[in-house]
Amino acid sequence: MVQSELLEIRGLSKSFPGVRALTDVDFSLKSGEIHALLGENGAGKSTLIKTLTGVYKKDAGKVFFDGKEFEAHSPAHAGQNGISTVYQEVNLIPGLSVAENIYLGREPMKYGNIDWKQMRAGAQKALAKLRIKLDVNQELSSCSIAIQQMVSIARALDVSAKVLILDEPTSSLDEGEVASLFEVMRNLRSQGIAIVFITHFLDQVYEICDRITVLRNSKLVGVFNVNELSKVDLVTHMLGKELDEESRKSHKKDGQSAGDVFMELKDVVASGLGQMNLKVRKGEVLGFAGLLGSGRTEVAEILFGIRKPLSGELLLNGKKTNLKNPRNAISHGIAFCPEDRRREGIIADLSVRENIILAIQARRGIFRTMSRKEQQRIVDKYIEELKIATPDAEQKVQFLSGGNQQKVILARWLASNPKFLILDEPTRGIDVGVKLDIQDLVGALSEEGMAVLFISSELEEVLRSSERVLVLRDRNIVDELTGEDINGAKVMHTIAEGSTDV
Amino acid sequence: MENKKGAGMKLNLNLNLTKKNIPILSSIGIFLLLYVVGGLFFNGFFSIGVFSNLFYDNAFLGVLAVGMTLVIISGGIDLSVGSVIGFTCTFIAYLVEVKQMNPVLAMFLSLVIGTTAGTLMGFLIHNFKLPAFLVTLVGMFLFRGLAYQVSLESIPIRNELFLEMSQVGLFEYNGRTLFPMASLIFIFMVMLGVYMSHFRKFGRNIYAIGGSEPSAVLMGLPVGRTKIMVYAFSGFCSALGGIVYTFYLQSGYALAGVGMELNVIAAVVIGGTLLTGGAGFIEGTLVGVLILGLIDTILNFYGQLSSWWFRIFIGLLLFLFILLQTWLTRSNIFLKYAMKQQQKRNDAAKGLQETSQHS
Structure with a gap:
């Protein structure tokens, strides 16, 4: 693979009212590489992509593309210039045929009319490049999500993409589908196309990527070669600075001071989540640690009646209960502070x-x-x-x-x-002073006997506030840590490598 | 994996067939059923005269319905069409009879007015993100009011050129003109609509916008231009429908076409177009219009029932089609549900694998 800088971003900044979404971020991309863009929620990944592709206007910074300074005015403009994005939610027209979806807006014409024959043949060819055989006359909505994604990639490539941005393409694919997507990506890489791959599955990063750029809190953490960075180091970069024992606050009661079990999940399986067991005790702060997409919010949603368990039992004060909806959960004394306020x-x-x-x-x-x-x-x-x-x-x-x-x-x-308070990312996007206020409050509430579930992307915060920490990975609870075990190294290791002692 | 994909596709292909074709197939089925039933019960129902009248009596409805179909496919609605008919009738009659204007010029003027009004409404709907329902409701009141401004009374048209034009037909049969001007315009507009919706970028963009406007924007399609043009075309069709109605009435009358917009929407829906946008065929609309015409014809042949039965039948048919549409939209939900189930199974399998690895 010959490597030349195809795209270079220097000092990119972007803010929205009240939030700095990107602060002086650099990013570079070479032809024929697959470059992972990683970071937790709110780190600035999607802002970076959207600013690059003309959805947002940048505040400051420069973008060089193919050696020339470049500014995209709209996603369409970026696409015409060879930068195409395939979003997690497929942005195509479900009611039209596969062929049309590939050619909408640039249909082949003959005598001033749409040349359907040519269109079908072209679509067939574009898909064949991805090694997909498909009846291009079928309605897009009748294809699986994986195929729909392939269709949008085919569309992007057919507009002659030099840079292909894949925004969480694998989050709704099964293993086999991921494998064939990777096959396609490798194939494109060998043709010299540069691919930006956004994902929250670290294993996939190590499987396919060449380089990694990590963002955190709207800033650039660093650019690494995949084979020079261990998983634990990567997680550390994503979640924050190396954590030390001192960062644990002492106002917390250590160990077993917690009261009776308020809520319990027994062998619960829910859509998109593995089987899990967990207990919530009165007067205790329970923390969830895990990367974005590990299932943190989804578990919280089960506890609040938003998501229904498919099997297993949910016990409230030892009694089997069926939380029909959030209203029902509220009547049982459960409160939920959602992530996206x-x-x-x-x-x-x-x-x-x-x-x-x-x-x-x-x-x-x-x-x-x-x-x-x-x-x-x-x-x-x-x-x-x-x-x-x-x-x-x-x-x-x-x-x-x-x-x-x-x-x-x-x-x-x-x-x-409430008897049980669920806080999902309570400190996202707010300044340090307020963060500390909220953390103190959480401690005070639990001392009054309230059960609190504390979910945050900032590991440090979870460790400092919680008496018991459940570690989530790939939509499963993989470990439970208490007392002395609650430390950064241990949690990072578990997140990166899976459970140590199951 | 290859296997699994294949299986999924097969299942989906079935759904696909139903979803796309059920509405129009059922429309055609109902039309044939009504036609055969009519023919069995009444003498002379199968005559060419009756068939020709089907196109003549419903020509104005059909012309409006072509424009309305495109509007509905784009995800919008146009309530102004009935009033534009009323206005156009009165306006032409006034110009030709009171002002002694050449009828061709009068018709041309009314087409310009209709198209301009449609463009303006489309502009308001797109540029200010106003709901189409309200903007065209304004148009509906405005044109009805304007019609009364032109003339409160009915104006009969005696202009010879105009009457001659209305009598030009495809051929003569037993001394009667079959497929006169009005029905020729109707047939021409249907063909134009079919052509535009299948073979022009404009038409395909309408489907895309109705299917998912945000996606259409991200795909770089000219969303604004297309939406405005759709309403402009509907305005043009309304004015043309007004001309056809004037040929039919041979007079101008401000109350013409009151409530017509609802008949038009009914014809479009019965023809299989989804009210939510993104799916439908002009061919279906043709069938929808002819079904309304057939019901009317049958009631005329029967002769003893009051014309309100027409509305009752239309109501029942509409209800049937709404049920059908809901069922089809639901079947989409079933598809999503099936996919989720699939994913769950995969996840469970993955979880199982992992636990077995660890233990």
Whole structure:
């Protein structure tokens, strides 16, 4: 493989209101290499791709493509210039035929009309390059996701791609399909096409990639050759600095101070998750450690009734229970602070007061409204306790900073006095001060007897706050750590290599 | 692996066949059924005259339906078509009779107005992301109001050139003109619609936009231009439908075409086009229009039932097709469900493998 720099990004920066998504990031790509772009949620991978392909406009930085400075105005413009992206969710038209999906917008013409014969033959040929044989007349929606992905790759290549970006292409494929996708990727690499491969499956990175670029917290961590970087080191780069014993905070009770079991999963199997057992104890902070896509959020969703177990038992206070939906879970005293607060948590147009009152009101039903005075009392209490920075309780939530929005959601669930609080990425995208506030609060709540589940991409934070840590890998719980075992090295090793003592 | 893929494809191919063809096949089935039943019960039902009238009496409906089909395939709706008919009728009659204008010029003017109005509505819908339902509702009120502004009373047309034009037909039979101008325009528009939807980029882009607008944008298709052109074409069809209706009525009347938009939508849906967009055929719409016409013809032959039975039958048929559409959309859900199950099995197998490795 001859290696020349095909694409070079220097000092790319991009911010959105309230968030720095990319800070001075460099990235380079050679012809005929497969380059993994890795990082946790919010590290800046997708922003990097979207800025490169013209979905977003960059704030600063330069992109050199094929030796010339280049700026994409739109995904279509990037595509015409040879940079094509295949997204995780296939962006094609399900109701049209395979052939049309490959040729839409640039159909072969004959006498001013679409030449269907030529189109079908061309589609057949484009797919044959990927070694796929397929009836190109069939509707796209009748193909499996794997084939649909191949069709979008065929479309991208047929526009003559030099750079092919694959954004989590393997997350909904089975093993055989992944193998044939890799076959295609190797084939393309040997033809000199540069491939950017975004994934959260580390094994796949080691199987197929040549180089790795790691991003963390919107910054570049480094560029590595795959054969010079061990898995443990890679995980360390992705999750944060080498963790030491000192980083564990001491306000936590060590070991077995936790109370009775509040909730238990026995041999539960759910869609997309392996069989699992877990216990949630009163007065204990339970942490989930694992990479993005390891199944952290999915498990939390089972505990909140969003995802239904297919088999196995869910016990609440020792009694077998069926959580029908989140409303049902709330009535059992479970509260869930979701990961994507903008989409699932806050209601931007309502005031701080209305957002906080929401959950209590929902529980009481619409006929037992609270007096304004009572609402005010509760809201004032939490604004003070959580140090929510807002001019007053009537401010619309959308004008608060990310951290304070997060506190409003926390206040909403705390106001409903939950017995079990699930925090999914409570500190994402908020500044350090607020992070510490929230971590302290978690400790204080568990001391009052509340069970807390703490999920975070920042391993350090999980280790510091939790008394017991479950390690997840590839959608399975692979290890449980308590007491002295909770340390960075041990967790990283488990994440990278799988369980040590099963 | 190869095996598994093959099996999946086979299963999907069946679904594929049903999904694409069931609506139009059932439309054709219903049409044939009605036609045969009519022929068995009534003397003279199978005559060429009745068949010709089917195209003549429903020509305006058919012309509107061609435009409406493209709008619905693109994922939109056009409620203004009935009012544009009313306006065009009155406008032409007024220009020709009161202002003594050449009828060809009057028709040309009304086509320009219809197309412009459609373009404008499409522009509002696309550029300001306004719901098509509301924008075309505005158009509906506006044109009905304008029709009354032109004339409150019915204006009969006596202009000879105009009457002659309306009488030009395909051939004479027993002293009657068969397939006169109105039905020729209808047939021509259907052919134009079929041609555009299958052989022009414009037509294929309409399907793409109706199937998934965000994907169409990412694929670099001219989404804005196409959407505006779809409404412009529908506006053109409405005005042309108005001309055809004027040929048919031989007068201009502001109340013409009240509620017509709903009949048109019914014809399109009965013809197998999905209201959610992305799927449908102009050929199906032709069948849909003819089914409405057949029901009307049968009721006329029967002679004893009030015309409200027409609406009752249309209602029942529509209901049937809505059920069919829902079922077809559900079958898509089944497909996704099957895929999820597949993945689960794979995951379970993977999990099993791993545990056995560790132990």
